Amino acid sequence: MARISxxxxxxxxxxxxxxxxxxxxxxxxxxxxxxVAFYNRTLLDGPLHWRRLELxxxxxxIEKPVSMAALDIVVRELIxxxxxxxxxxxxxxxRGVARRDHPFPKQTKPALxxxxxxxxxxxxxxxxxxxxxxTAADQRWTRRDIKSVSLLANVLAKQEASRNQAREAWLxxxxxxxxxxxxxxxxxxxxxxxxxTHPADTHILGGVTRDVVLRLARKAGIKVSERPFxxxxxxxxxxxxxxxxxxxxxxxxxxxxxxxxxGRLGDxxxxxxxxxxxxxxxxxxxxx
Amino acid sequence: MARISxxxxxxxxxxxxxxxxxxxxxxxxxxxxxxVAFYNRTLLDGPLHWRRLELxxxxxxIEKPVSMAALDIVVRELIxxxxxxxxxxxxxxxRGVARRDHPFPKQTKPALxxxxxxxxxxxxxxxxxxxxxxTAADQRWTRRDIKSVSLLANVLAKQEASRNQAREAWLxxxxxxxxxxxxxxxxxxxxxxxxxTHPADTHILGGVTRDVVLRLARKAGIKVSERPFxxxxxxxxxxxxxxxxxxxxxxxxxxxxxxxxxGRLGDxxxxxxxxxxxxxxxxxxxxx
Numbered sequence: 001m002a003r004i005s006x007x008x009x010x011x012x013x014x015x016x017x018x019x020x021x022x023x024x025x026x027x028x029x030x031x032x033x034x035x036v037a038f039y040n041r042t043l044l045d046g047p048l049h050w051r052r053l054e055l056x057x058x059x060x061x062i063e064k065p066v067s068m069a070a071l072d073i074v075v076r077e078l079i080x081x082x083x084x085x086x087x088x089x090x091x092x093x094x095r096g097v098a099r100r101d102h103p104f105p106k107q108t109k110p111a112l113x114x115x116x117x118x119x120x121x122x123x124x125x126x127x128x129x130x131x132x133x134x135t136a137a138d139q140r141w142t143r144r145d146i147k148s149v150s151l152l153a154n155v156l157a158k159q160e161a162s163r164n165q166a167r168e169a170w171l172x173x174x175x176x177x178x179x180x181x182x183x184x185x186x187x188x189x190x191x192x193x194x195x196x197t198h199p200a201d202t203h204i205l206g207g208v209t210r211d212v213v214l215r216l217a218r219k220a221g222i223k224v225s226e227r228p229f230x231x232x233x234x235x236x237x238x239x240x241x242x243x244x245x246x247x248x249x250x251x252x253x254x255x256x257x258x259x260x261x262x263g264r265l266g267d268x269x270x271x272x273x274x275x276x277x278x279x280x281x282x283x284x285x286x287x288x
Numbered sequence: 289m290a291r292i293s294x295x296x297x298x299x300x301x302x303x304x305x306x307x308x309x310x311x312x313x314x315x316x317x318x319x320x321x322x323x324v325a326f327y328n329r330t331l332l333d334g335p336l337h338w339r340r341l342e343l344x345x346x347x348x349x350i351e352k353p354v355s356m357a358a359l360d361i362v363v364r365e366l367i368x369x370x371x372x373x374x375x376x377x378x379x380x381x382x383r384g385v386a387r388r389d390h391p392f393p394k395q396t397k398p399a400l401x402x403x404x405x406x407x408x409x410x411x412x413x414x415x416x417x418x419x420x421x422x423t424a425a426d427q428r429w430t431r432r433d434i435k436s437v438s439l440l441a442n443v444l445a446k447q448e449a450s451r452n453q454a455r456e457a458w459l460x461x462x463x464x465x466x467x468x469x470x471x472x473x474x475x476x477x478x479x480x481x482x483x484x485t486h487p488a489d490t491h492i493l494g495g496v497t498r499d500v501v502l503r504l505a506r507k508a509g510i511k512v513s514e515r516p517f518x519x520x521x522x523x524x525x526x527x528x529x530x531x532x533x534x535x536x537x538x539x540x541x542x543x544x545x546x547x548x549x550x551g552r553l554g555d556x557x558x559x560x561x562x563x564x565x566x567x568x569x570x571x572x573x574x575x576x
Binding site: 005007015017018021023025026027029030033060063090092099100102103104113115137140141143149150151152153154155156158159162182202 | 293295302303305306307308309311312313314315316317318321348378380386387390391392401403405425427428429430436437438439440441442443444446447449450470471509
């Protein structure tokens with residue numbers, strides 16, 4: 001089946017999915033996005049993603065390009081037309097096309113683009129044996145709570161991870177605290193079993209997977225502390241892991257080449273992996 | 289005459305100047321740009337802009353899309369086809385089109401887009417009577433020396449300026465120092481006649497107009513100190529001004545509604561305006 005993308009009201013062959021060079025997304029990174037996984041043609045945690053999309057738009061004073069009800073219809077249609085059972089839905093909204101000038105243009109319609117991609121399931125080995133992360137300076141702007149396409153700093157950090165055969169780069173702020181990964185949230189489990197992750201303030205993107213996993217953790221009686229942790233704390237933690245829409249829950253067994261805890265998948269992480277897999281199954285019927 | 293834009297090897301009617309939705313400029317702000325003024329069809333300080341373009345590309349490890357000699361030919365042709373005597377040339381280079389994934393794609397050709405726009409001359413009143421600036425928190429990433437399209441923080445600051453009927457927003461860092469404006473460099477002149485501006489490190493974009501103006505100032509015997517200054521210092525300065533490709537040299541007579549010095553165009557600023565106008569005239573034959 002051909003890959004079909006949606007651009008401002010039209011379903012197009014992906015190769016013909018084009019936007020104008022003066023779309024403010026292209027010239028100013030003046031836009032936001034969501035990436036939503038779907039299993040058995042059902043979006044995972046759709047409402048949570050749409051709520052965040054609305055928050056990101058509101059933070060930048062970008063109008064909704066279509067109603068949320070219309071968005072829902074387009075999404076179903078697009079998944080249908082791509083003929084994929086499982087995969088990823090990428091949604092981007094920008095402030096639209098206008099003569100290049102920094103301030104918000106008047107009477108410009110926001111642009112809406114959607115693409116469908118193949119699922120990015122973590123490898124079985126990553127799930128069971130864990131992944132390596134490196135650390136890198138957090139070079140991003142101060143509003144990471146907005147899911148904007150202003151992602152150049154994230155790109156550079158992720159590239160640095162790739163270059164070092166690492167799954168992810170954990171970003172270290174000037175004060176030594178770890179905010180999150182370049183494309184995922186970061187967690188440690190202390191030796192006393194406390195689950196620690198940065199609070200959802202302007203320093204991090206409040207991940208949808210993060211929200212769900214913290215809820216599942218609390219329900220399972222795990223002590224959760226939403227507070228920043230330092231690299232030093234991470235280095236002496238019992239366990240560490242990352243979460244994201246693509247990673248689900250992935251154990252981190254190495255930080256900058258030093259093992260975390262035993263260097264193997266730990267109990268808390270394994271519990272959360274199981275709970276999260278059940279969460280996916282309950283919503284979509286999909287089993288890993 | 290129709291507006292013609294250049295996109296990846298083709299001269300197109302501006303309305304048809306499109307890029308793919310998976311151009312990394314659109315999805316990741318993974319690209320850089322230059323904005324060059326031209327007068328009498330001659331680029332002002334072209335070589336300085338091209339040197340900076342090469343530095344920005346090198347900093348992001350993006351290949352040159354064409355040789356600098358070829359770029360020069362395309363620029364001339366594009367100005368010719370647009371039939372404009374004076375105006376602005378916008379050049380954007382991105383890492384190119386690839387399936388969405390943060391790390392640098394392999395074997396992707398960089399994208400090159402150019403547009404021509406009407407001149408953005410400052411108004412005579414702004415030149416002679418000065419402009420107002422507001423101050424705003426500097427929310428940008430830590431690599432402002434790269435002229436990247438990751439401009440969302442700049443957009444938000446400039447919008448705030450517009451909303452307050454100000455020409456520009458001066459960006460204040462967490463430590464109270466002013467880095468620069470959202471689209472221009474920032475300067476003050478102390479009561480003893482010392483010209484002070486932030487050094488060209490990673491905190492600011494090293495403006496081409498900045499380079500030229502500082503050279504002209506030194507040649508004219510003005511004492512130049514490249515060091516950060518605070519808002520407090522600016523508030524008690526004798527003069528203040530901004531420079532950019534669109535603003536040239538514009539006096540700042542109000543910061544957040546408090547007058548700077550006498551609240552009028554000062555001697556040092558006037559001298560630099562004259563020297564800069566002569567600089568433009570010598571290179572392009574254009575007289576304001």
